Amino acid sequence: MTEMLTGATVRKWIEKTAAVMAENRTYLTELDKAIGDADHGNNMDRGFKAVVEKLPEGDDIGALLKAVSMALISKVGGAAGPLYGTMFLQGSKPLMGKSEISFEELAQFFEDAVAGVKMRGKAEAGEKTMLDALVPAAEAFRKAGDLDAGLKAAVEAAEQGMKDTIPMIAKKGRASYLGERSRDHQDPGATSSYMIVKALEDAVSEAA
Amino acid sequence: MTEMLTGATVRKWIEKTAAVMAENRTYLTELDKAIGDADHGNNMDRGFKAVVEKLPEGDDIGALLKAVSMALISKVGGAAGPLYGTMFLQGSKPLMGKSEISFEELAQFFEDAVAGVKMRGKAEAGEKTMLDALVPAAEAFRKAGDLDAGLKAAVEAAEQGMKDTIPMIAKKGRASYLGERSRDHQDPGATSSYMIVKALEDAVSEAA
Amino acid sequence: MKKLINNxxxxxxxxxxxxxxxxxxxxxxxxxxxxxxxxxxKDRVAVMSGGGSGHEPLHGGFVGQGMLDAACPGPVFTSPTPDQMYEAGKAINGGKGILQIVKNYTGDVLNFQMAADMLRDEGIEVRNIIIDDDVALKDSLYTAGRRGLGTTVLAEKICGAASLEGYDLDKLTALCKKVNIHGKSMGMALTPCTTPQNGTPSFELAEDEIEIGIGIHGEPGVERTKIKSADEITETLCRHIFEDEAYTRKLSEWDVEKGDWVDTELTDITFQKGDEVIALVNGMGGTPVSELYTVYNKLAEVAGSHGVKIVRNLVGNYITSLEMAGMSITLQKVDDELLRLYDAPVKTPALRWGV
Amino acid sequence: MKKLINNxxxxxxxxxxxxxxxxxxxxxxxxxxxxxxxxxxKDRVAVMSGGGSGHEPLHGGFVGQGMLDAACPGPVFTSPTPDQMYEAGKAINGGKGILQIVKNYTGDVLNFQMAADMLRDEGIEVRNIIIDDDVALKDSLYTAGRRGLGTTVLAEKICGAASLEGYDLDKLTALCKKVNIHGKSMGMALTPCTTPQNGTPSFELAEDEIEIGIGIHGEPGVERTKIKSADEITETLCRHIFEDEAYTRKLSEWDVEKGDWVDTELTDITFQKGDEVIALVNGMGGTPVSELYTVYNKLAEVAGSHGVKIVRNLVGNYITSLEMAGMSITLQKVDDELLRLYDAPVKTPALRWGV
Ligand SMILES: Nc1ncnc2c1ncn2[C@@H]1O[C@H](COP(=O)(O)OP(=O)(O)O)[C@@H](O)[C@H]1O
Ligand SMILES: Nc1ncnc2c1ncn2[C@@H]1O[C@H](COP(=O)(O)OP(=O)(O)O)[C@@H](O)[C@H]1O
Ligand SMILES: [Mg+2]
Ligand SMILES: [Mg+2]
Ligand SMILES: [Mg+2]
Ligand SMILES: [Mg+2]
Structure with missing residues (x-):
């Protein structure tokens, strides 16, 4: 059982996320092509490539996550750049100087991250955005009570949330222009959000 | 046996030519597409439609042919407009005021017509142009000695001349830009010239 | 994908x-x-804009005397990042503040706002006006709101001229907002376009289909129909523009007093008999300019039938979607102020007169 | 076929x-x-041009102050008829004669010559200068000779300015000839185009093929190759332009003394180290202007490597082939006279500066 999340695991999480984005670049872009402008995979891949390049040395989890935020903000562009950038920025703040973090701190990270996305994008869950994966993930994590179970629950909730976007009509972002025609498509941002949560679980279980 | 070509037959010739151009509009344009700019059929059809509209009343063969010339010049454009326009103009000159013309006069018409095209386009037979149908037609007509045989020979010669353009490399007109690549294509102008000669034979044999 | 590109x-x-x-x-x-x-x-308000690339000449082609002072190009169809606007802002700051003209796409809005915050931290006054003139989208409550289309070009022209005339930041910001609520646009596509990164078309359209109400990022439009004549298409776009009701929405603005972003309610004008307008018939990139004149012909007729007078026009490619075939129509209601500023000299790569 | 047309x-x-x-x-x-x-x-030489439609803005877009006085548009890709040039000539005759600027295509040459003869019969002095700047065609003896490409635009600009400056008909005719022998162009296509009359593409190109040495009428070019990078394509066109030898051919001209058309021998310049040039990177209609800048970037580099200095440039759609994707490059060697006239004010729908 994992008691604490270490800096090394956070680093692994970020690297894994970068690998997943590279692998799923075309897939995410195809999702965005259906209801957006066909760039989400390109954006995420470009962003996380830069993240990995700019990741600082050391174990400071707050510093690592802040570096993720800065790289995303300056390399992704589009809607996803500021949103994910703000997500990591808000989440990183209480973690500055910490080389390992507890369940409680990670739960707080998720909640801060979600709050950051909501604040920046003025959106709520149910509008067919990344929040539909992130909000249930954060809630499920907190409810599970410990790190391993929490991550498992978060991944499941994120996956379900991602799938739940399929029947939704988009009310935020580019997909909202399509109105009814945005239905029956999975939201690209919710999909990348699920991937980010999943990469964290993978990193933690590998480290265990 | 036809002794004289009447004004009525000339009128029929012109109308038949217009019908043939309308029918073969796409065919001629396709030929021009291969080695030119895909408009010869459109040009000829537009031109002969105008010809028929503007054809004067009466039997004056010179006047009829001059009207053909004027309509072609003002409606065809491209290379074919001035060339066919000059052809009919030069050919019509000695026929002004005549309501019927003899073999000799028609032979002269063909020769004047050919001279007009050569003068205007600075071309000779063998350069993959309309002259490759017109020059042999004029010669074959003269050689045959009478109207019916002459027209039959002219049509055959024009058809052969038209086909002979296939292996030629164009040296005049738009097809010349293609150099070697102009080979193995039949010249659109030689094809429309053959059609004009053929329409005359048809008009004469119907009148007979 | 066939493009004149290297990488x-x-x-x-x-x-x-x-x-x-x-x-x-x-x-x-x-x-x-x-x-x-x-x-x-020097000693005047600087005007900047930016957005995803692929809409050329917007925005870079409009940098120069009497129009934009800076433009920030993102990747193709992806909004630029805040560091671009931050550095551009520092480069053009002339001590009188900066006006950002931003097309209303979530990415553009968020990135420009972040840049504005960063510049403000450096002691530079920044205002940020969002252009949302696309009447294809009827509703702002359940969508990201109307997109920024051709009015952006006119806003850049008019605000650039006003900056040269000496408008201060407050006055220029108000002017830009005025241009926005006086401009309405709508676009359509005959064909999709292909971004270099993707190499395949952004959406599919059958050989006999067109898309009405398209944005400029290769995103699908709001309605797909069978192909129609230029006149019918123009009439459809005109109907949406002339019959558009007073559109009310909230747009984010920097509140100087509060020192925060606040949502301000804005209502567009509707066109009335007697109005004078600038008309922009804009090509999407792959449509020959000759065809745009067919559209202009009908547009002038329809405007006349509404009693609206076109006092200036632009017909050409100004805000494009790569090689997409299609067009958009923009009408900007003008008064003496807007017309004077529109007519003022301009010298940019893509728009030039009077100098 | 998808076009914004009615009929x-x-x-x-x-x-x-x-x-x-x-x-x-x-x-x-x-x-x-x-x-x-x-x-x-009034009281100066009138300048006119014309040709098939589908090359917009050429020629109509260049009618206006300091450029053309009249333009005669034929059907799409088909040269106009003599009656058009005849009526246009009568409308713009200002008593000092008319210069016709004609692209070297058999149809254009013949129709303009016939019109010149008709105008001369009315007592109007007419000269006729043929532009044949397309270096893709090496030989004039066995072809209809080099085609008229981008140099036509520059000839229209420069001669229009000279007419305003008061050049008489002889001087203007000589100037136009000078522009022609100092200009070299070459083009290429990524895609064919479709004329409205035909509804199908003018030629076929595989998804990985391009055509080098294309004209502007949808006629196939002189070489078909696999698609290449923008830099490689630009280098190929530049090689033909810079390595083009002094091209000698006979062009038909009106001989005032003889009162007849005579064939005059003309020889083009070749580019030399130290030359100053105007560079035109021209889009064929369907290529985004952004891609033309990639071409310009390489062109500037290659010109530099030949010691040739680009002193002015135009990057955009000036002489097109409907919605064809592709481009052409034109270099015009200039001296003080040509540069002064090029820089002179111009106010036309498609080219405007200084006024
Ligand atoms: N206001 C918003 N709040 C939260 N997420 C949003 C918002 N707008 C868009 N998104 C998310 O961003 C994703 C699109 O990202 P991306 O394609 O990279 O940016 P863009 O739409 O600018 O091209 C959407 O799938 C959606 O999940
Ligand atoms: N100099 C010339 N002399 C005689 N015929 C010519 C000449 N140039 C072209 N042609 C003829 O004109 C035909 C093309 O006509 P058309 O397609 O109507 O004009 P364009 O080439 O201007 O598009 C060619 O097929 C050829 O037969
Ligand atoms: Mg996107
Ligand atoms: Mg032709
Ligand atoms: Mg995007
Ligand atoms: Mg033609």
Missing amino acids: AEDVVVEQLKGFGAAHPEIEVHFDPNFVCVAGGV | AEDVVVEQLKGFGAAHPEIEVHFDPNFVCVAGGV
Whole structure:
């Protein structure tokens, strides 16, 4: 059982996320092509490539996550750049100087991250955005009570949330222009959000 | 046996030519597409439609042919407009005021017509142009000695001349830009010239 | 995909290099990418814009005397990042503040706002006006709101002229908002377009289909129909523009007193008999300009039938979607002020008169 | 075929109507079709051109102050008929003669010559200069000779300015000839184009093929190759332009003494180290202007490596082939006279500066 999340695991999480984005670049872009402008995979891949390049040395989890935020903000562009950038920025703040973090701190990270996305994008869950994966993930994590179970629950909730976007009509972002025609498509941002949560679980279980 | 070509037959010739151009509009344009700019059929059809509209009343063969010339010049454009326009103009000159013309006069018409095209386009037979149908037609007509045989020979010669353009490399007109690549294509102008000669034979044999 | 490019990942940089080589009066900066007037801005408000690339000449082609002072090009169809606007803002700051003209796409809005916050931290006054003129989208409550289309070009022209005339930041910000609520646009596509990164068309359209109400990022429009004549298409776009009701929505603005972003309610005008307008018939990139004149012909007729007088017109490619075939129509209601500023001299790569 | 048109048989007329509505300073005449400066020409040589439609903005877009006085549009890709040039000539005759600028295509040459003869019969002095700048064609003995490409645009600009400066007909004719022998062009296509009349592409190109040495009428070029990078393509066109040897051919000219058309021998310049040039990177209609900047970037580099200095440039759509994707490069060697005239003010729908 994992008691604490270490800096090394956070680093692994970020690297894994970068690998997943590279692998799923075309897939995410195809999702965005259906209801957006066909760039989400390109954006995420470009962003996380830069993240990995700019990741600082050391174990400071707050510093690592802040570096993720800065790289995303300056390399992704589009809607996803500021949103994910703000997500990591808000989440990183209480973690500055910490080389390992507890369940409680990670739960707080998720909640801060979600709050950051909501604040920046003025959106709520149910509008067919990344929040539909992130909000249930954060809630499920907190409810599970410990790190391993929490991550498992978060991944499941994120996956379900991602799938739940399929029947939704988009009310935020580019997909909202399509109105009814945005239905029956999975939201690209919710999909990348699920991937980010999943990469964290993978990193933690590998480290265990 | 036809002794004289009447004004009525000339009128029929012109109308038949217009019908043939309308029918073969796409065919001629396709030929021009291969080695030119895909408009010869459109040009000829537009031109002969105008010809028929503007054809004067009466039997004056010179006047009829001059009207053909004027309509072609003002409606065809491209290379074919001035060339066919000059052809009919030069050919019509000695026929002004005549309501019927003899073999000799028609032979002269063909020769004047050919001279007009050569003068205007600075071309000779063998350069993959309309002259490759017109020059042999004029010669074959003269050689045959009478109207019916002459027209039959002219049509055959024009058809052969038209086909002979296939292996030629164009040296005049738009097809010349293609150099070697102009080979193995039949010249659109030689094809429309053959059609004009053929329409005359048809008009004469119907009148007979 | 057939394009005149070298490296799909790098098209924006290679195009910017050529742009810089062709226009020595404009400085091109890399990493972060932005273009700005050489020599900077002195003693007047600086005007900047930006957005995803692929809409050329917007925005870089409008940098120059009497129009934009800087433009920030993102990757193709992806909004630029805040560091671009931050560096551009520092380069053109002339001590009188900066006006950002931003097309209403979530990405553009968020990135420009973040940049504005960063510049403000440096002690530079920044205002940020969102252009949302696309009448294809009826509703702002359940969508990201109307997109920014052709009115953006006119806002850049008019605000650039006003800056030269000496408008201060408050007055210029108000002017830009005025342009926005007086402008309405709508577009359509005959064909999709292909971004260099993706290599395949952004959406599919059958050989006999067109898309009405298209944005400028290759995103699908709001209605797909069978192909129609130019006149019918023009009538459809005109109907949406002329019959558009007073559109009310909230747009984010910087509140100087509060020192925060606040949502301000704005209502567009509707066109009335007797109005004078600037008409922009804009090509999407792959449509011959000759066809745009067929559209203009009908537009002038329809405007006349509404008693609306076109006092100036632009017919050509101004805000494009790569090689998409299609067009958009923009009508901007003008008064003496807007017309004077529109007519003022301008010298940019893509728009030039009077100088 | 997807186009913004109403009636394929009538596109030129409907486009001209819109053009006239958008540009009240230009008169549009129908049947025969031509456009000319409103108010006619007074006390200077009138300059006219024309050719098939589908190359817009050429030529109508260049009618106006300091450039063309009239333009005669034929059907799409088909040269106009003599009655058009005849009526246009009568409309713009200002008593000092008329210069016809004619692209070297058999149809254009023949129709303009016939019109010149008709105008001369009316007592109007007419000269006729043929532009044949397309270096893709090496030989004039076994072909219809080099085609007229981008140098035509520069000839129209420079001669229009010279007419305003008061050049008489002889001097203007000599100037136009000078522009022609100092200009070299070459083009390429990524895709074919479709004329409204035909509804199908003018030629076929595989998804990985391009055509080098293309004309502007959808006619196939001189070489078909696999698609290459923008830099490689630009290098290929540049190689043909810079390595082009002094091209000698005979062109038909009106001989005033003889009162007849005579063939005059002309030899083009070759580019030398130290030359100053105007560079035109021209889009064929369907290529985004952003891609043309990638071409310009390489062109500037190659010119530099030949010691040739680009002193002015134009990057955009000036002489097109409907919606064809592709481009052409034109280099015009200039001296003080040509540069002064190029820089002179111009106010036309498609080219405007200094006024
Ligand atoms: N206001 C918003 N709040 C939260 N997420 C949003 C918002 N707008 C868009 N998104 C998310 O961003 C994703 C699109 O990202 P991306 O394609 O990279 O940016 P863009 O839409 O600018 O091209 C959407 O799938 C959606 O999940
Ligand atoms: N100099 C010339 N002399 C005689 N015929 C010519 C000449 N140039 C072209 N032609 C003829 O004209 C035909 C093309 O006509 P058309 O397609 O109507 O004109 P364009 O080439 O201007 O599009 C060619 O097929 C050829 O037969
Ligand atoms: Mg996207
Ligand atoms: Mg032809
Ligand atoms: Mg995007
Ligand atoms: Mg033709």
